[in-house]
Amino acid sequence: MISVTGDPAAGIDLDRVPALDDLQLGHLRHIENLVHQVPGDWSKMGGVDPGQELFDAYRYQLAYFAYTLGLAHYHWLPAAPSAVKPAFEKAVEKMLRRDVWGYWKETSRGARVLDPDIEELREPWTDPVVRENIMYSGHLYAMTALHAVLFDDDRYDRPGALTFEWNPVFQGLAPESHVYRRSSLGEAIYWQMVENGWLGVACEPNCIFIVCNQFPMLGFRFEDVRDGTARAEEATSAYAAAWERRGLYAGNGSYHPFLMVRQNQLVPPRGITNDAWVASVMNTWNRDLVRELFPRQVRGTLKTGPDGTISPYAPSVVPKVRAALDAGEPADLPQDTTEAVVDPTFGFVAAALSELGDERLRGLLAHADRFLNPTWDNGGLYYPRNDRSWDSEGNRIQVDAMTGNALLGYSRLNVPDGLWSLYQRPWTAEHFAEPHVSTQDGDFDLRRAYYHHDSRTLLLTARPRDGQRGDISLTIANAPSRPWTLRFDGVVVADSDNPDRVAVAGRTLCITTALDAETTLTLHWS
Amino acid sequence: MSSSRARVGGHFDLTDHLGARVTPGTYRGRFMLVFFGFTHCGQICPAVLGRNSRALELLGPDADEIQPLYITVDPDRDSPEVLAAYLRDRHPRYTGLTGTTAEIEAAERAYHVFARRADELDDYRVPHTSFTFLMDPGGDYVSHYAETRTADELAGALAREIDRYRGGGVRTATAADGRS
Numbered sequence: 001m002i003s004v005t006g007d008p009a010a011g012i013d014l015d016r017v018p019a020l021d022d023l024q025l026g027h028l029r030h031i032e033n034l035v036h037q038v039p040g041d042w043s044k045m046g047g048v049d050p051g052q053e054l055f056d057a058y059r060y061q062l063a064y065f066a067y068t069l070g071l072a073h074y075h076w077l078p079a080a081p082s083a084v085k086p087a088f089e090k091a092v093e094k095m096l097r098r099d100v101w102g103y104w105k106e107t108s109r110g111a112r113v114l115d116p117d118i119e120e121l122r123e124p125w126t127d128p129v130v131r132e133n134i135m136y137s138g139h140l141y142a143m144t145a146l147h148a149v150l151f152d153d154d155r156y157d158r159p160g161a162l163t164f165e166w167n168p169v170f171q172g173l174a175p176e177s178h179v180y181r182r183s184s185l186g187e188a189i190y191w192q193m194v195e196n197g198w199l200g201v202a203c204e205p206n207c208i209f210i211v212c213n214q215f216p217m218l219g220f221r222f223e224d225v226r227d228g229t230a231r232a233e234e235a236t237s238a239y240a241a242a243w244e245r246r247g248l249y250a251g252n253g254s255y256h257p258f259l260m261v262r263q264n265q266l267v268p269p270r271g272i273t274n275d276a277w278v279a280s281v282m283n284t285w286n287r288d289l290v291r292e293l294f295p296r297q298v299r300g301t302l303k304t305g306p307d308g309t310i311s312p313y314a315p316s317v318v319p320k321v322r323a324a325l326d327a328g329e330p331a332d333l334p335q336d337t338t339e340a341v342v343d344p345t346f347g348f349v350a351a352a353l354s355e356l357g358d359e360r361l362r363g364l365l366a367h368a369d370r371f372l373n374p375t376w377d378n379g380g381l382y383y384p385r386n387d388r389s390w391d392s393e394g395n396r397i398q399v400d401a402m403t404g405n406a407l408l409g410y411s412r413l414n415v416p417d418g419l420w421s422l423y424q425r426p427w428t429a430e431h432f433a434e435p436h437v438s439t440q441d442g443d444f445d446l447r448r449a450y451y452h453h454d455s456r457t458l459l460l461t462a463r464p465r466d467g468q469r470g471d472i473s474l475t476i477a478n479a480p481s482r483p484w485t486l487r488f489d490g491v492v493v494a495d496s497d498n499p500d501r502v503a504v505a506g507r508t509l510c511i512t513t514a515l516d517a518e519t520t521l522t523l524h525w526s
Numbered sequence: 527m528s529s530s531r532a533r534v535g536g537h538f539d540l541t542d543h544l545g546a547r548v549t550p551g552t553y554r555g556r557f558m559l560v561f562f563g564f565t566h567c568g569q570i571c572p573a574v575l576g577r578n579s580r581a582l583e584l585l586g587p588d589a590d591e592i593q594p595l596y597i598t599v600d601p602d603r604d605s606p607e608v609l610a611a612y613l614r615d616r617h618p619r620y621t622g623l624t625g626t627t628a629e630i631e632a633a634e635r636a637y638h639v640f641a642r643r644a645d646e647l648d649d650y651r652v653p654h655t656s657f658t659f660l661m662d663p664g665g666d667y668v669s670h671y672a673e674t675r676t677a678d679e680l681a682g683a684l685a686r687e688i689d690r691y692r693g694g695g696v697r698t699a700t701a702a703d704g705r706s
Contacts (some may be wrong), residue, residue: 187532194655197640234672245653 007490010522012452017459018076019448020413025463026381027409028072028084029445031065033380034405035090039097044382047401048342052103055344056402059100063139063215064406066091070146072413074422078431079458080449081151082440082475088147092156095140101128101164104136107204115206115262122205126166127178129188134201135212137189141219144182146422149222152432157182157226186223186231189216193235198242199259209258210248211274213239214281218423221285225426236285253296271315272301273345276352283355284423294356300325302349302360303335309370310363311396312349314339337390341398346372347407357416368408371395379466383408435478435523438508442472444515456480456525462515469516476509482525486511489520534667535560535659536636540597540629543609543622550665557592557668557688558661562639562654564600565612570656570673572616578658579617580677581684588688589619591663597623599641599654601630660684662691 020028037043047056069084069091077083094100109121129137144156156162160179167175180188192201193216200213217239221232247266249255254269255278269275275297283290300322303313313321314336324331346364353361368374371391372383383404391397415421434451435458448461464470486494486502493513494500503510511521535550542548550558559578563571575596582589596613598604601624604612609622624630634641641654656673658680668687671680 184532191532191534191638194657195635195638195640197642197653197655 010455010457010485010487010490010524012455012457012459012522014448014459014461014520017448017450017452018078019461020072020076020445023381024072024076024409024413025445025447026376026379027068027412028087029378029465030380030382030405031068031091031409032087033378035062035065035087035094039094040099042099044384045401045405046385048387051106052100053107056400057100057103059095059136059139060402061406062091062095062100063143064402064410066143066146067419068406068410068413070150070422071410071415071418073150074427075415075418076413077446077449078427079435079451080437080440080446080460082437083446083449085151088143088150092140092143092147095143096162096164098164098166101136102126102166104128104133105166108132110205114204115260117262118206126164126176128164129180129185130178131188131192132202132205134189134192134216135203135209137185138201138212138215138219141182141185141189142215142222144185145219145222145226148182149225149422149426152427154182154226182223183227186216186219189219190231190235193239196261198235198238199246200239202261203258206261207258208261210243210255211257211278211281214278214284217285218281218419221423222426232285240286249293253293255293255297271318272298272312273343273348276345276348280348280351280355281419283417284420287417287420291356294352298349298352298358300331302364304332304363305367305395307366307370308363309367310360311367311371312345314341335390335394335396337394339389341389341396342400344400344402344407346396346399347403347411350403350411351407351414354411354414355417355419361411365408365412367396371397372399372404372408373397381409433478435476435480435525437474438477439475440473442515443468443470444472447518448520456482458521458523460521460523461518462521463518464515469514471512472515473510473512474521476511476523477507479507479509480525481507484509484523484525487522487524488513490522532638534638534670535661535665538597538623538629538633538636540623540625540633541606543606543613543624545606548621548623550661553593553595554665555663557663557684557691558659558665559592559594559684560597560637560659560661561595561657562597562599562634562637562641563656564598564652564654565604565608566600567652567654570654574656574658574673575617575620577673577675577677577680579619581680582619584677584681585684585688588685591688592684594620595623596620597630597633599630599634599639600643600652601625601627660687662687 045058045061052058066088069088073084105124105126108124110118112118147156148154159181162180162185164178189201200208203209203212217236220235224230224232250269254275256266257270257274258267279290279294301313301318302310304310316336316339317333321331321333350361350364368383375382375384383399385401385404386397386399389398437449443465444462445465446462448459450459483496485492494502501511501513539549561574604624606624609624613620613622637659639655641652643652657670659670660668662668
């Protein structure tokens with residue numbers, strides 16, 4: 001032993017360094033568990049609709065897994081891409097499976113419900129991104145572009161990186177391959193937006209949803225960061241102008257959910273589900289408008305329950321609550337438990353509150369932890385699907401797969417203006433040149449991973465998974481060319497002259513050790 | 527295996543303002559600077575056509591390598607004669623193109639152009655895409671420029687593309703890069 005100090009973080013106030021709590025770690029672990037299920041195993045991810053047509057579809061869950069991992073990396077574990085990158089890439093890998101996008105062949109034919117004037121269905125096509133379907137392509141574009149800016153990695157822009165294989169086992173015809181890369185996916189989306197006068201790209205045929213067109217805006221922005229272009233500025237300003245002419249929101253301040261293109265008809269606002277979803281994403285590029293509208297949109301939609309818990313009112317109650325508020329009367333009305341809850345309203349509201357820094361998020365999460373059956377499985381935390389809407393005391397208990405697997409975790413890992421920060425202040429080359437954990441091995445979680453630039457200290461807090469002692473290894477890239485000291489909970493265990501447990505190869509250090517309890521490792525360069 | 531690139535531009539079959547039938551092949555060997563609009567347009571078209579004409583002036587002799595085309599999105603009103611009268615004094619470098627509704631819609635699809643007639647009271651408008659497209663002498667898409675570009679910027683971008691096509695490297699210019 002070289003020396004001992006009593007300072008676990010070598011002079012840095014650990015309380016000021018971001019650290020994940022147990023619940024946040026649980027959400028990340030659950031995402032990891034799900035994306036590492038063997039291909040075709042969608043356990044815990046199944047939704048009510050067999051055709052991947054509703055809001056709990058795999059594509060939405062996978063996209064929000066990626067966004068959650070991105071938020072976790074950016075805001076909580078900036079010095080450990082190793083902790084999130086493998087799961088992120090698994091999510092993208094699963095997005096490319098036919099299970100996820102194959103619904104499009106049927107959906108591409110059109111639908112009487114969404115296009116009342118349709119007289120016969122269209123000829124279908126399998127390519128899920130060439131035309132329409134922004135509810136899939138927009139997410140894939142945002143995911144792959146976010147991957148690039150988070151990990152300084154353009155692997156999804158390599159030729160053929162995003163290839164869709166259509167080859168049903170018994171079809172016996174020539175298989176179809178639709179070959180894309182990140183940039184060509186963005187081009188396909190961009191030109192469709194141009195064709196549509198910048199109102200956006202259709203999700204279902206004939207329907208341009210406002211919310212789904214927010215995600216390619218993230219893609220444009222993140223790709224701009226990689227390429228030095230300015231497409232996001234063009235897209236968002238043209239989009240805003242187009243919708244200003246057409247009417248983005250109704251007189252009550254709620255966003256129209258979508259435009260029926262052929263009828264040139266806006267569908268009336270649906271309430272807080274759509275408003276919250278739009279706000280949580282559009283805050284990235286249109287923050288002033290979101291901040292102006294959301295208080296009006298959310299007014300009277302949230303019910304306070306026992307011990308400060310909060311949950312959304314059934315939509316049928318909201319007008320009565322607002323009327324009471326307008327009249328200055330007590331507005332704590334009973335829920336309407338005759339109304340079935342089906343949409344991921346709970347999750348989208350949580351996501352919006354998290355992005356807008358609204359303190360009511362705490363109440364919503366408290367409700368989830370009290371009434372939505374929080375469940376730990378294989379170290380992961382989630383809220384299992386529950387199709388019952390209300391319990392016997394009128395508490396909302398419905399959980400869909402999107403809320404239970406993705407949105408509550410997303411909300412718990414987000415910070416105020418969290419997605420906005422990713423969009424507006426992406427990491428620069430300076431960040432990527434700093435020491436960081438590039439790969440990790442072993443059964444452990446990182447609660448902290450932060451490089452303190454001023455003191456040239458990398459802080460890592462590691463905890464064995466499931467309380468099991470085991471060997472771990474951490475590869476530290478971009479090590480400065482200076483003498484270094486490694487401490488475990490303040491105890492010096494190695495330095496450049498005595499590199500016990502540390503393999504050094506150029507600017508890379510590999511730390512290998514046994515881990516039997518939560519430990520803070522500090523790697524300090526003098 | 528399907529192609530993954532969004533194609534911009536392509537075939538059109540139209541009538542020019544002198545009454546001749548034209549296709550992209552008519553202009554092969556010169557760059558095409560393509561703008562879609564309509565002669566009754568009150569704001570966007572005059573501004574963009576003016577910007578484009580000024581940029582071509584700034585290019586000097588190199589402008590001779592560029593054929594500017596003004597394709598109407600309002601064929602019901604923009605006959606060859608109307609186009610000719612509109613362009614003669616204002617933008618003499620330009621050739622106006624029109625056609626049947628089907629021919630115009632095909633050209634719009636080729637260039638991903640949005641155009642929708644909006645009848646609002648007595649104000650007849652056609653909201654439309656305001657990009658200016660540059661196609662190379664082989665007829666292939668080079669770039670497109672938003673209406674926000676200045677004449678100086680556009681001239682610089684065009685000059686660079688001409689040099690690039692000639693294989694002469696990149697010319698020093700005052701404008702930003704051509705990508706919109």
